[in-house]
Amino acid sequence: MKIHETAFITCAYRASDPELSGDRYACLFGNELTDRWVRAVVGEVSPYEPFLHCLRNRHWLDTMEDYFRLHPGGVLVNWGAGFSMYPFLIDGKIDCLDVDQPDIVQYKKELLAGWVNEGRIPARKVHYLEADFRQEDHDSLLADVRQWIDGRPSFFVLEGVLYFLTAEVTDRLFKTLAAAQQPGDMLGCVSFLPEAADTEVQHRLDDFFDRNNLSGDTFSHQLLSTESYRQREGYRLTDHQDYCTLSVRYAPQRAISDRKAILNENMYLLERI
Numbered sequence: 001m002k003i004h005e006t007a008f009i010t011c012a013y014r015a016s017d018p019e020l021s022g023d024r025y026a027c028l029f030g031n032e033l034t035d036r037w038v039r040a041v042v043g044e045v046s047p048y049e050p051f052l053h054c055l056r057n058r059h060w061l062d063t064m065e066d067y068f069r070l071h072p073g074g075v076l077v078n079w080g081a082g083f084s085m086y087p088f089l090i091d092g093k094i095d096c097l098d099v100d101q102p103d104i105v106q107y108k109k110e111l112l113a114g115w116v117n118e119g120r121i122p123a124r125k126v127h128y129l130e131a132d133f134r135q136e137d138h139d140s141l142l143a144d145v146r147q148w149i150d151g152r153p154s155f156f157v158l159e160g161v162l163y164f165l166t167a168e169v170t171d172r173l174f175k176t177l178a179a180a181q182q183p184g185d186m187l188g189c190v191s192f193l194p195e196a197a198d199t200e201v202q203h204r205l206d207d208f209f210d211r212n213n214l215s216g217d218t219f220s221h222q223l224l225s226t227e228s229y230r231q232r233e234g235y236r237l238t239d240h241q242d243y244c245t246l247s248v249r250y251a252p253q254r255a256i257s258d259r260k261a262i263l264n265e266n267m268y269l270l271e272r273i
């Protein structure tokens, strides 16, 4: 598995319940190889993964919609966007930027252009930036993002990415994010807590990626404490959810109470100060 294949997998999870995830277009990315990976994760790691990723998408979709209601001239920047379809799910007037590795960006751009032509998805103002967050020097990435934002209010989302990055790359990336945002802008992040390292399900996930990493890509298994978000320079933590709280909100009939039984990602909303 390569890291970019994980983008297909999260997309397939969202497609499993479009009503819950809010992503009616995720199904378009479906393919047989991804279906095999999904069956493997569901069988060998955790059966909850599709449901949980639907909750995650719905949470950020609702959160960014709230932000854009207050800031109709705002922009969305999705860092490590994969095949997320937020630009097609939110108000079409919002300008959006997907940042990801070149192979993902090129493939997604081509697919979306074809689907717009075929009338399968609406035309949207989506821009793309190719980047590898591991690159030592983020100057040109920062300059490109700043130029694109052009002083407009911004909502950044960074989900499904931090697990794969090292602490050093993460620190560099957060500095870039802070430098690209202005006070009042928002940043949504997703990561696992260090406590998760003691759970069997997290061991199974780490082991699954290690066993199936045939690419030499880095799967760093990074875990981040809530305190690390409180300490992030330039940001104030304004909201913190996990899959248990989101399940109560969005699917009370399937509410999850045992945090250790699932791959429990935490959702942090930070305000640039």
Ligand SMILES: C[S@@+](CC[C@H](N)C(=O)[O-])C[C@H]1O[C@@H](n2cnc3c(N)ncnc32)[C@H](O)[C@@H]1O
Pocket (backbone or CB within 6 Å): 003, 004, 006, 007, 010, 011, 079, 080, 081, 082, 083, 084, 099, 100, 101, 104, 131, 132, 133, 134, 158, 159, 160, 161, 164
């Ligand atoms: C699990 S996918 C998540 C995609 C999307 N955010 C979602 O939630 O569906 C991880 C994404 O992070 C991107 N990614 C991982 N490491 C990266 C890096 N060093 N630089 C840029 N993007 C990276 C991958 O290319 C992939 O699209």
